[in-house]
Amino acid sequence: MIKIDNLHKKYGKNKILTGVDLEIPEKGIFAILGPNGSGKTTMIKSILGMVVPEKGDIFIDGQKTHSNGLYRKNIDYLPQIANFPGNLGVKELIKMIKDLRDTKADENALIQRFGLTPFLDKKLSNLSGGTKQKVNLVLTFMFDSQIIILDEPTTGLDPVALLNLKELIAEEKAKGKTILVTSHIMSFVEGIADEIVFLLEGKIYFKGSIQQLREKTNEVDLEHAIANILKENNA
Numbered sequence: 001m002i003k004i005d006n007l008h009k010k011y012g013k014n015k016i017l018t019g020v021d022l023e024i025p026e027k028g029i030f031a032i033l034g035p036n037g038s039g040k041t042t043m044i045k046s047i048l049g050m051v052v053p054e055k056g057d058i059f060i061d062g063q064k065t066h067s068n069g070l071y072r073k074n075i076d077y078l079p080q081i082a083n084f085p086g087n088l089g090v091k092e093l094i095k096m097i098k099d100l101r102d103t104k105a106d107e108n109a110l111i112q113r114f115g116l117t118p119f120l121d122k123k124l125s126n127l128s129g130g131t132k133q134k135v136n137l138v139l140t141f142m143f144d145s146q147i148i149i150l151d152e153p154t155t156g157l158d159p160v161a162l163l164n165l166k167e168l169i170a171e172e173k174a175k176g177k178t179i180l181v182t183s184h185i186m187s188f189v190e191g192i193a194d195e196i197v198f199l200l201e202g203k204i205y206f207k208g209s210i211q212q213l214r215e216k217t218n219e220v221d222l223e224h225a226i227a228n229i230l231k232e233n234n235a
C-alpha cells in the first residue's frame with residue numbers, strides 16, 4: 001500500500017504540490033491525471049525518492065520511504081523520458097539494466113510480445129520513437145515487482161502495441177499488483193483504470209472510479225468529465 005501524507009514540493013518559488021494526501025490500496029490500476037504541469041511526475045518521483053519534498057511523508061507498506069532506499073527494489077518504473085546512450089544496442093541495454101538491478105528478470109516473452117526480436121542488435125539511436133518506447137516497456141516489465149509506475153507509457157505506440165500494453169497491464173493487475181499510470185489519452189485510461197486520481201492546483205481534487213467522476217461532473221465519458229473539471233477551474 002502507498003500512503004502519502006501532506007506532501008509539499010516547490011521548485012524555487014514555483015509551488016507544485018501543496019498538501020497531497022493519498023492512499024493507494026494493495027491491488028489495482030490507478031490513473032494519475034491532471035493538466036500539464038500539475039505535478040503528476042513530481043508526485044511519482046517523490047514516491048520513488050527521486051525528488052525530495054519539503055514537507056510530508058510517504059509510506060510504502062507502512063515503511064517511511066526516506067528512512068531506507070531499499071523499497072525502490074520493489075518498484076518497476078517507466079520514466080516519461082528515458083535517455084539512454086544512443087550507441088548502446090538493445091540487447092546490451094537490456095543486459096546492462098538487468099546487471100544493475102540484480103533482480104530476477106524475464107525479458108524474452110516481452111521481446112516477443114512487442115515484436116522486438118529484429119531490433120535486438122540495433123543501436124538505440126537507429127530506432128523509431130515507438131520502438132524505443134517498446135524497449136523501455138521491456139525494461140520496466142521484465143522485473144516482477146509488486147508496484148509498477150508508468151509515466152506516459154503510451155507515447156509513440158501504434159494501435160497494436162497499445163493493445164498489447166493494455167493486456168499486459170491487465171495481466172499484471174490480475175497477479176495482484178499495484179499499478180500507477182499517468183496518461184493524457186483518455187480512451188486508454190478509460191480502458192484500464194480502476195480509479196482516477198486527479199491532481200489540481202497542488203492537491204488531489206478527486207479520487208474515485210470513472211463512474212463516480214462521470215456522476216460528479218454530469219458527463220457521459222471520461223474525456224468530457226476531465227474537460228468539465230478543467231473548464232470549471234480555469235485550468
Ligand SMILES: Nc1ncnc2c1ncn2[C@@H]1O[C@H](COP(=O)(O)OP(=O)(O)OP(=O)(O)O)[C@@H](O)[C@H]1O
Pocket residue numbers: 011016034035036037038039040041042043
Ligand atoms: N527539476 C525541476 N526544476 C524546476 N521546475 C521543475 C522541475 N521539474 C518539474 N518542474 C516544474 O514543475 C511543474 C510540474 O511538473 P511535472 O512534470 O510534475 O508536471 P506533470 O503534471 O507531470 O506535467 P505533464 O502533464 O506536462 O507531464 C512544471 O511547471 C515543471 O516545469
